[in-house]
Amino acid sequence: MPELPEVETIRRDLAPELEGHRITAVRVHHDDIIIGTLSGAEFRDRIEGRRILGVDRRAKWLLLRLDDGILVTQLRMTGRFAVGRGSVPPVADFRHVAAEFDLDDGRTLFYDDMRRLGGFLLLSESEWSREESRFGPEPLNDGFRASDLGQALRHGRAPVKNALMDQSRVAGVGNIYASEALHGARIDPTRPVSGLTDEEIRRLHRSLRRILKSSLDSSGTTFRDYRAVNGRSGSFQTLLRVYDREGDPCTNCGQVIRRIVQAGRSTYYCPGCQL
């Protein structure tokens, strides 16, 4: 479901709700959302009593920093959070609640995941730092320059669209923003990374950062499953130029937007201005 702007939006919503609070009880309704070797009961026993010190993000992962360990969560396609009082989630369409975390002030954090592709992982600092080292640089970090993008992207022969979505090259970019960033940079998504010029890398760097920031300002893109916390919608879908717009005219040049499939995922692009 969510990419960098969506996960960061959720982080910003969750942090003030959770920070400083102790988790008093955990209920796991589907063991398959506990990633790794712990059973639901073992997971519960190790989380209950822990205090949440802070909420961070890396790539598309959320980190609940506990007073003992890090509760890592990945939302994949349909994971969502809500915080409310009482036994019923505050959002009507939470029909697939997979886990609940009671807080020390009587509120509950609900995790809903229709497809149950997302889930939770309890790690130590060192386990997390090993996981984390597989990710490429954060594209919105201040120090992320065009040369860093070039270094991350310009090896191998992968199509640039696939390379952008490769989390070990650049962190946090998924299917929507890969298409949008390439359109903004006027680069054909099928181009092999090895052939990209310095000028194209500079355009892609500017385009990627502009689009991710702009989406973050809009609280992300909601046209399907994604919601921020407690059902709040994003609005960047109104600003998408190519994604899910097959058959529409390009806002740059008027040619008809096309959809192709790369690595099993839809890519949208304009054959007129993306060369």
Added chain:
DNA sequence: CTTGTACCCTGACCGC
């Protein structure tokens, strides 16, 4: 090494 494919799961939508 790098790149592509199948798969996890449920639901919405489309054509027949």
Added chain:
DNA sequence: TGCGGTCAGGGTACAA
């Protein structure tokens, strides 16, 4: 109305 096929903001294991 039902049925089958396809697709969905992701990531991983495994094959070539």
